[in-house]
Every structure is written in structure tokens, then in C-alpha cells.
Amino acid sequence: MKWDTLEEEPCSLARTVAAxxxxxxxxxxxxxxxxxxxxxxxxxxxQITRHLLSERLKKLVRFGILRRVPYSEAPKRYEYILTQKGLDLYPIIMAMVHWGDAHMGDERGRPLLHEHKSCGKLFDPVMVCSECGEVLHAKQVHVHAGPGAERSGGVSEAPRLSKLKRREHRNRS
Incomplete structure (x- = not known):
């Protein structure tokens, strides 16, 4: 697997890492x-260099995660706004923040607290099953190759779902 071809891999994680x-x-x-x-x-x-920041913003726009919106005509200047695709990264960012709070913190405590506007409570993000709502833990999940997996190597080593389960999953989506 080469770094510059990750976005072409038949692996959702590799494609995400590319972006x-x-x-x-x-x-x-x-x-x-x-x-x-x-x-x-x-x-x-x-405190990032202009060149590096410019490259990263261009990449995020190319992947459709951000969109450039002009806010000044003279001189021409842009704002970078999260698209829906970008907003969908929120659970990933929050999971990383939560991991950092739990495992990388110090005696000062959390740098930021997150409050749910609807209920007014501070919260920790949790991942739940989309079907039953139960909190998910790594040891409680079985992985099966999906229709986009390659037939040989890597992901395909996971057991394949039966045709019936694949059809059920497709119908729910």
C-alpha cells in the first residue's frame, strides 16, 4: 500500500486516511x-506556514470536505466552510477528542468541555449500534467483507455476509 494511492484502496479507512x-x-x-x-x-x-496551510485547505476542498466561499472582492478573500461531508466527520473528531481526554490528559483536566445544546448537559461522545441503540465496544463487533471488498488479500480475509444479510442491509440503507 502506497501513501499516494490510499484513496484508491478498497478500504474505507485507507480512503479516509487519504483525505x-x-x-x-x-x-x-x-x-x-x-x-x-x-x-x-x-x-x-x-502557527502553520502559509504554504502548508494552503496545501491542506486545497486538499480538503478537493475532497469535498470544505468549500471556499468569497467574503471579500477587493482583495479577493475566501472563507472555508464545512460541507455536509465535512460535518459528517464530527463523530470522528469527537471520538479522537474523547480518547485524548481519557488517555493523554494531565493534572489540569480537559482543555475543552462539550455541552449538548438540547439538554444543557456536558457529555462524552459514545458510539452506538444504529439498529438497537446499544453502546458499541470493539470486542462486541464482528467484521464481514462487504460488496466493495477485494476477493484476495487484506479485507477479504473477513468472513463474507450471506446474500440474505447483504440484501437486508442494502434494503435498510
């Missing part, structure tokens, strides 16, 4: 979810 799998991109996404939108604000907050 967001470097430290600067993840930190730019953090800033986006903190409502930073302008180039200068990203640069100031992250």
Missing part, C-alpha cells in the same frame, strides 16, 4: 469545528 490522515489536516478540522473559517485565523491559531 484527513495527517496532523495538520486534523488540526485544521478541529479549528473548523470551533468555527474558524478564514485563512489568517487558521494560520494564527495553528
Amino acid at each position: 484527513i490522515g495527517d496532523r495538520w489536516t486534523l488540526l485544521i478540522l478541529r479549528e473548523c469545528f470551533l468555527r474558524v473559517r478564514r485563512f489568517e485565523a487558521f494560520q494564527s491559531s495553528l
Whole structure:
């Protein structure tokens, strides 16, 4: 597997890593979810070089995660807004934040607290089964090759779902 061809791999994780799998991109996404939108604000907050920031923003736009929206005509300047595809990364970012809070914190405690606007409570993100609502843990999940898996190597080593289960899953989607 080569770094520059990850987006072509028959693996959802590899394709995701191709889009967001470097430290600067993840930190730019953090800033986006903190409502930073302008180039200068990203640069100031992250202390990243203009060249690197420009490259990462272009990549996020190319993948459809951000869109460029002009906010000034003279000089021409843009804001970077999360698309729906970008907003769908929120659970990933929150899972990483939660892991960092649990495993990388220090005596000062969490740097940021997250409050659910609807109920007003501070929360920790959890992953639940889309079918029954039960909290998911790694040891409780079985992996099966899906229709997009290659027939040999890597992902295909996972057991295949029966035709009936694949059809049921397709009908729910």
C-alpha cells in the first residue's frame, strides 16, 4: 500500500486516511469545528506556514470536505466552510477528542468541555449500534467483507455476509 494511492484502496479507512490522515489536516478540522473559517485565523491559531496551510485547505476542498466561499472582492478573500461531508466527520473528531481526554490528559483536566445544546448537559461522545441503540465496544463487533471488498488479500480475509444479510442491509440503507 502506497501513501499516494490510499484513496484508491478498497478500504474505507485507507480512503479516509487519504483525505484527513495527517496532523495538520486534523488540526485544521478541529479549528473548523470551533468555527474558524478564514485563512489568517487558521494560520494564527495553528502557527502553520502559509504554504502548508494552503496545501491542506486545497486538499480538503478537493475532497469535498470544505468549500471556499468569497467574503471579500477587493482583495479577493475566501472563507472555508464545512460541507455536509465535512460535518459528517464530527463523530470522528469527537471520538479522537474523547480518547485524548481519557488517555493523554494531565493534572489540569480537559482543555475543552462539550455541552449538548438540547439538554444543557456536558457529555462524552459514545458510539452506538444504529439498529438497537446499544453502546458499541470493539470486542462486541464482528467484521464481514462487504460488496466493495477485494476477493484476495487484506479485507477479504473477513468472513463474507450471506446474500440474505447483504440484501437486508442494502434494503435498510
